[in-house]
Amino acid sequence: MSDAILTFDHVEKSFFGVRVLKGISLDVPRGKVLGLVGENGAGKSTLMNLMGGVHAPDRGQMLLNGAPYAPRTPSDANAAGIAFIHQELNLFTNLSIAENIFIDGFPRLRWLPMLDRSHMRARTKQYLEAVELHVSPDTLVEKLSPGERQLVEIAKALSFDARIIIFDEPTTSLTARETERLFRLIERLRSDGASIVYISHILPDVMRLADEIAVLRDGELVAHGDKEAFTINRMIALMVGRAIEQLYPPRRSAPTTTPVLEVQDISQQGIVEAITFTLHKGEILGVFGLMGSGRSELARILFGLDEHARGEIRVAGKPYTRPSARRSIDAGMAFVTENRREEGLLMDIAIAENIGLVALPRYAAATVTAVNERRYFTEITDVAASLAIKGGELRQQAVKTLSGGNQQKAVIAKWLLDKPAVLIIDEPTRGVDVGAKYEIYSIINDLAAAGTGVLFISSELEELMGVCDRMLVMSNGEIQATFSRDEFEKERILRAAFRENAA
Amino acid sequence: MKTTNRQHLAQLALQNTSLLLFIVVFVVFGLLAPRFFALQTFETILKQASYIGIVAIGMTFVILTAGIDLSVGSNMYVSATVAGLVMQELKAPVWLGLLVCLSVGMLFGGVNAFLITRVKIIPFIATLGTMVAGKGIGLLFSRSIQIPYPDSVLELGSSRLFGLIPLPIVIFLGVALAAQLVLTMTPIGRQIYAVGNDAEAAKKAGLSVGRVLTSVYIVSGLMAALGGFVSVAQQGVVHPGFGEGYEFNAIAAAVLGGASLFGGVGSVLPGTLLGAVLIQMIQTGLIFTKVDIYIQPLITAAIIFSAVLLDAFRNIQLQKLRRRNIRIDKGALVGAGDD
Ligand SMILES: Nc1ncnc2c1ncn2[C@@H]1O[C@H](COP(=O)(O)OP(=O)(O)OP(=O)(O)O)[C@@H](O)[C@H]1O
Ligand SMILES: [Mg+2]
Numbered sequence: 001m002s003d004a005i006l007t008f009d010h011v012e013k014s015f016f017g018v019r020v021l022k023g024i025s026l027d028v029p030r031g032k033v034l035g036l037v038g039e040n041g042a043g044k045s046t047l048m049n050l051m052g053g054v055h056a057p058d059r060g061q062m063l064l065n066g067a068p069y070a071p072r073t074p075s076d077a078n079a080a081g082i083a084f085i086h087q088e089l090n091l092f093t094n095l096s097i098a099e100n101i102f103i104d105g106f107p108r109l110r111w112l113p114m115l116d117r118s119h120m121r122a123r124t125k126q127y128l129e130a131v132e133l134h135v136s137p138d139t140l141v142e143k144l145s146p147g148e149r150q151l152v153e154i155a156k157a158l159s160f161d162a163r164i165i166i167f168d169e170p171t172t173s174l175t176a177r178e179t180e181r182l183f184r185l186i187e188r189l190r191s192d193g194a195s196i197v198y199i200s201h202i203l204p205d206v207m208r209l210a211d212e213i214a215v216l217r218d219g220e221l222v223a224h225g226d227k228e229a230f231t232i233n234r235m236i237a238l239m240v241g242r243a244i245e246q247l248y249p250p251r252r253s254a255p256t257t258t259p260v261l262e263v264q265d266i267s268q269q270g271i272v273e274a275i276t277f278t279l280h281k282g283e284i285l286g287v288f289g290l291m292g293s294g295r296s297e298l299a300r301i302l303f304g305l306d307e308h309a310r311g312e313i314r315v316a317g318k319p320y321t322r323p324s325a326r327r328s329i330d331a332g333m334a335f336v337t338e339n340r341r342e343e344g345l346l347m348d349i350a351i352a353e354n355i356g357l358v359a360l361p362r363y364a365a366a367t368v369t370a371v372n373e374r375r376y377f378t379e380i381t382d383v384a385a386s387l388a389i390k391g392g393e394l395r396q397q398a399v400k401t402l403s404g405g406n407q408q409k410a411v412i413a414k415w416l417l418d419k420p421a422v423l424i425i426d427e428p429t430r431g432v433d434v435g436a437k438y439e440i441y442s443i444i445n446d447l448a449a450a451g452t453g454v455l456f457i458s459s460e461l462e463e464l465m466g467v468c469d470r471m472l473v474m475s476n477g478e479i480q481a482t483f484s485r486d487e488f489e490k491e492r493i494l495r496a497a498f499r500e501n502a503a
Numbered sequence: 504m505k506t507t508n509r510q511h512l513a514q515l516a517l518q519n520t521s522l523l524l525f526i527v528v529f530v531v532f533g534l535l536a537p538r539f540f541a542l543q544t545f546e547t548i549l550k551q552a553s554y555i556g557i558v559a560i561g562m563t564f565v566i567l568t569a570g571i572d573l574s575v576g577s578n579m580y581v582s583a584t585v586a587g588l589v590m591q592e593l594k595a596p597v598w599l600g601l602l603v604c605l606s607v608g609m610l611f612g613g614v615n616a617f618l619i620t621r622v623k624i625i626p627f628i629a630t631l632g633t634m635v636a637g638k639g640i641g642l643l644f645s646r647s648i649q650i651p652y653p654d655s656v657l658e659l660g661s662s663r664l665f666g667l668i669p670l671p672i673v674i675f676l677g678v679a680l681a682a683q684l685v686l687t688m689t690p691i692g693r694q695i696y697a698v699g700n701d702a703e704a705a706k707k708a709g710l711s712v713g714r715v716l717t718s719v720y721i722v723s724g725l726m727a728a729l730g731g732f733v734s735v736a737q738q739g740v741v742h743p744g745f746g747e748g749y750e751f752n753a754i755a756a757a758v759l760g761g762a763s764l765f766g767g768v769g770s771v772l773p774g775t776l777l778g779a780v781l782i783q784m785i786q787t788g789l790i791f792t793k794v795d796i797y798i799q800p801l802i803t804a805a806i807i808f809s810a811v812l813l814d815a816f817r818n819i820q821l822q823k824l825r826r827r828n829i830r831i832d833k834g835a836l837v838g839a840g841d842d
Contacts (some may be wrong), residue, residue, distance in 0.1 A: 054707070073709060074707050074708065074709050075708075075709030078709065086707070090701075090704045090707050090708060091704070092696065092697040092700040092701060092704065092705075092767075093700060093701075094696055094697075094699075094700045094767045094768060095693060095696055095697060095700070099693050099697075103693065103694065103697055103705075103708050103710065104708050104709040104710055106690040106693065108690070113689050113690070113691075114688050114689055115688055115689065115690060115693070
C-alpha cells in the first residue's frame, strides 16, 4: 500500500468502561480517499474524533507525517491541517459565512481589536469560489440549504489549508444534485493533493469515491485494502460478520381493506395540493419523491404539526379535525421524523426515558398514579433489544452519547412502544447500517402484520420497492401517481417523480 | 405576486415589532396629552431611561449567550454603597469613588462568572444566589442606613455636555455605541453570538466558551455598577431599597429590544436602547395622562408582557414565513418561492 499521512498505532478508547476502540492500527493514505465503513456503533466516528482532537486515545498513539501527533482540542487538529466535517454540521446559523469561517481566529485591523472585514470577505470569496458556492460572504448561514452549509464547512477546511479532510456521513441531508456536486468536489480536493477520509453507510458511494477501503467491526479493524479488493457484498459480510443473503425481509401478511387513515383533498398553499389517498389496516404504503417534493411536509400536516387550509382527515373512520401532535398520539398515530436531532430526541436525557416518553401515559393506571416502573422498563428493554440499540446502560446514558445510527434507532423505538394504529415513518433508514436496516424493515413488517397501517416515506426507491404494498409518488407537492406492488417498475416511478414544472 | 408582497410586508413588520410598538406608544400618549410631544419631555424620558438602559446593555450581553443575570439590582446596591462609603468616610475624590464602584461591580460579575463557568451552576440559579447574597453584603456595609453622596456627584449628574445634553444621556448613548461596536466589530463580540447560537458547536470550533461567558458576566457587572452610579448621581443618596426589582426592567428592556432569551439574537443599537426608552416612555406617559398611580405599574407590566408575548408569537410567525414554498403554482409562477 501507499505511504501514510497519518498512522493510528494500536489506539484504544473506552467510554464508561466500555471499550469502543480495541487497539486499532490503520494507515490513512496520502493524497487518496479512504472509505471507512462499519455498522452503527462500530467506532468510526470515535476513531475520527481521536484524529480531530475531540477525544484523546486511552492507549496507543497517532503519527502525523511520521511524527507523534496528540491534539488536545479541535483547534490543535485544525492547526495541524486536519479538518473534521461532522455528521451534524457545526455552524452558527446567526452569523455570516465569513464569520463562521474565521470564528476561532479572526483577522484584525492592524493593532486594533477590530475585525478586518474586507480581508475576511476577500478570503472567504476565494474559498467559496473554490467550492463553487456562488453567494456573498455576508450571507447568513440560516439562509442556506443543508447542502450549501456543508460547502461552507468545506470552505472552512480550505481556509486553514487542511491536508486531511474527514467527511462523516456527509450526504444524509443532501439532494441528489448536491451529492453529485460534493463528489466532484471531493475528487478535485484529492487531485489537489488532499487526503480524505469518507465515512458512509451508502456503500455504492464508497465504492465510487474511495481508493482504499477500511472496515471496522465492534471497535476492531477487520479489513483494509485497495478498493479493487472489495465488492459491496464483501463489505457487508465484513461489517456484519456474516453474509446477508437478503436485503429485505419477506412479507408475512397481506393488507386488509379496512381504512385506518383517509385523506381527502388536503391542501396548503405553497406546500401541498389536493392530496387524497387511503391507508388500510396492515398496509405498508410507500411515499416516494425527490428531496423537496413535499413528502415530509405532508407527513407533518397529517400528524398535526403544521396546519392545512383545506381537506379532511379521518383516522379509523372518525373525522379528525384540528389536528395536533397530542391528539394525533391519542388517536393512535405515531410519527418518526426525519430530523432526529432537533425533533425526535431529548439529547441530554437517558436513552430509556427517551424511548418511554410517548408511551408514558399508558403506564400510569389513573390520572394521578405512579408509573408502573418495572413493566415500563421491561418493555423499553425489549424494544431496544429488538432494534439492537448499542450504547451502554439504557437508564443512565444520555442519548447524545449514542452513535448517529443508534440515535435513529432510539427515535423509532420510542414510537414502537406505543403500538400505533397508524405509523408515519420518514426516512427511517438514513444513516443506519445494512444490518439495522433489515431490522427496521422487519419491525415495520411485524407492525403491519399486527394491523398497523404504515406510511413509509423515503427517497430510496429500492427500499420502498422491497418493502411496500403500494406506493404514492409525489412531486411539486402533489401526488403524481400511485403504483401497486405488481406495477413497481423503477423507470416508471422515477419518471413520475421527476414530473414537475409541467407548466 | 400580491401574496408575496403582503408576506414581505408582514415579515418586515414582524422583524421591527419594537420600533412599531415604540411609535404606537409615542403617538398614543402624544394624542392623549399633547404636552408629551415637547422636546423637554423627550429629554426627561431619555435621562430617566439612561441608568436602566445602561444596566440593560450589560444584560443584553448576557442574554445573547442564552444566559441571565438576576443579580444586577443587588450589584447596583452593593457597588453604589461601597463607593458612597469610600467617598463619605475616606473623603475620596469622585473619580476614585467611581473607580471603586466600577471595580466592585466587575468583581461581582466575576463571582457570577466563576460560579457559572467553574462551579457549573446554571446562570439562573447562580445569579439568583448572588442576588440574595449581594443584597445582604450591601446591607452589612450600610447597616440599612441611607448613604448620601457628595454634592459634587449630584452636580455632575445634572450637568450638561457643552451646556447642551445632560451628562447621563451622553453616557448612556456613548456606552450603547461602544457596546454595539464591540458586539459587531470585534472577535469577542461575534463569538458571543456564536456561543449563544450553539455552545456545543462553539466548543468544537475551538472557541473558549468559558472565556466568552466570563467576559459577558463581567460586562454585565460593570454596566450594573455604572448604571447604579449614574442613577445615584441624579438622586444624591443610596437608600436601602435601591436597585430592587431593576433586574426585571433590565431584562424587559433587552427583550423588548428584540433579544431572544434563547441566545444568539439581539442588538444594543437600536434594540436595547429602544427597549429601555420604551419602558420609560410608558411610565412617563402614564404620569402625563394622569392615570391612577396604583394602576400604573399594572399597565406597564401589561405592555411589557404583551410585547414579550408578541415576541414569542413573532418568532413562530417569522419561522413560518421563512419556510420555503416548495410548490410551484402553475398559475402564478412569478415571484413564488423567493424569500
Ligand atoms: N461521548 C461518548 N460517551 C459514551 N459513549 C460514547 C461516546 N461517544 C461514542 N460512544 C459510544 O461508542 C460507540 C461507537 O460510537 P461511534 O459514534 O464511533 O459509532 P459509529 O461507527 O460512528 O456509528 P454510526 O454509523 O451510527 O455513526 C457507540 O456505542 C457509542 O454509544
Ligand atoms: Mg458516526
